[in-house]
Amino acid sequence: MNTDNFEDRIKETFEGYRPDTDNDAIWENIEPHLKKKKKRRGIIFFFWGLGLGLLLLFLYRTTCGPESPGTSVPSAASPEMPESRNAHPAPEENRTSPPDNGRSGISANRPAPENKISKAASDLKAATPKGSRSHSTGTAVVATEPLPALAPNLEPETAVAPTGIEPDANGKTATRARWSPAPFLTMPETGPLASQHARPPVMNKFAGREDENFHPDDSQKRKKQKRSPLPLEHNLTVQTGPAFAARRLTARKDAIVPSGYLDGRKRTEQPLESFTAGIFYSAITQNGLLIRAGLDYRQANERFHLAYTEKKTQQINGILTQTVDDSGNILNQTSGPKTVTVTTEYSYKDFNRYRYVNLPLGLGYRHRGEKNRWELAGGIDINLFFRTGGTILNRYLEPNPLSFGFFYYDEVFRRNTGLGAWTSCAYSRKLKDRLWWQVSANFQAPFKPVTRPDYELIQRYFHFGLTGGVVFLIEN
């Protein structure tokens, strides 16, 4: 029999078969159910950026902090610096210039009487060609060598114009402002004007050489004094523990739910254990403000159990009565149609797992005691990963295996639950210098359910956890 030929003909007939359809009616019916353009990502990235920005800001404040103006000149110790500074002490007015109120370079707006360098240096700044040995930063200008053609008034000497130095009442430039009040920062000078003016230690640093009057400890002290007003403590917390995932399964208001489906799902799925584990970085300011970011894994387990009985009744021909003797021999029997009922019991068991990986970002307060601490924190969770696997009832009340990538999975569950909220309350005690143990009670819930918006039911989880772990003090 040539069935291939026969089937090929049928195939060919259907190949280009395009029946007429009422496309307008179809579109009207489907349009309300279609997804809209995704805007979620923008929100997620916004919060991401915000969190990251805050974290970076605090890290920056910890590591850099506001410093004295001189220390921010990166090329201060440049080998190009001349060695002749102390050998040819310059008059005071030639070494300093009026402040520029924090603006970069030397300001030409404020006059500097008796200060030739000031004008020469500003001219220099305007006219310095690329490659000339002049260093300009946000706080000071260092002219290391005179350029006769461009600035004839400039003496062959290093000139430094730090900000924050203002002319005194006589019009002369005095080195005071932020440096001069601290007694340990002033240095005696062995020049004709030594008794009148004190030279700030930063000059020595710019000069790129050691000065016998310069004390390295001073700069450390100064750094400590000028350090960030919000010093941070950096912690790394690792914690894990049991959790309880409270499930809420309801019917969507605008959906037509097949009868018994909601009850069927509730009946067949029983919550089991769940747990959470996470690693978090926290930065805590001196006044207790806590900033946290990390990675959190959560898993909720459920048992699926479907048991039902199927009865089939059928008419068959068989033995109706039988007479046997003592030894088991059949003496007499009657046959005929009879009704037989076959009862089959089905039992289907599986385990469902709901897995989340979240990125928590948040703020809080930590009370810092000597030996014990407590903290209260809260924030948002960004869901990086959500998957589930196992078996659920489908709308025809059949057990339907679920696995990521399966068609039915995408009908029911989301691939990402988006944003969520978390809050935690923790208590910790000191174990060692840098090691603390911690117990924490926490709550977490995504803003969106785990089910898709076009699925008939709404399935939502709220996680209550009790975790234990350790806190490492990275830096104080």
Next chain:
Amino acid sequence: MQTDFNLLLKSCRNYDRKAQRQMVDLLAPFLSGVCKRYDRSPANVQDLVQEALILIFNNIEQCRGEEKVFLGWCRRIAINVCLQKFRKKSLPTETLDAGPDSGEPPGVLSQMGVEDILNILDCLPENQRLVFNLNVLDGYSHAEIGRELQIAESHSRALLTRARAALQEMITKKEALNNEYR
């Protein structure tokens, strides 16, 4: 033309409503042709097409391929939607006696249109029609059919043999009737 389709597809992936509307014009007849083989009722076919289109547009990101791959994916979704309707009905078991002996394919087949073939397919028992559609017209293997319809692979083979035999018998009868009236 192919580039236009791919541009349209790209816009649909960005959930552009206008592109989706244009895509409905292209896809609805194609999906309707697929669904009609599984259910003849026009109202049911439209429901199936709508359901398939919603799934296609809402999951369009999952299909990375271009025109040919995309149409194959759409066909698969439409078939899945049709099968979901049938899954709730348990397939009745039947005795697998040998089908009628058939000879060469009847010549009348070449003169038959789609509607005639659909009418003949309609005469088949539902399970045989499903297996015939899936295996012969949609290229599903018996293993896949077994998984989709939750029946044994051997049962699927048996149903296909029955369907083939029944179809040939019907076509032969139709040819005989035609000859009689001629």
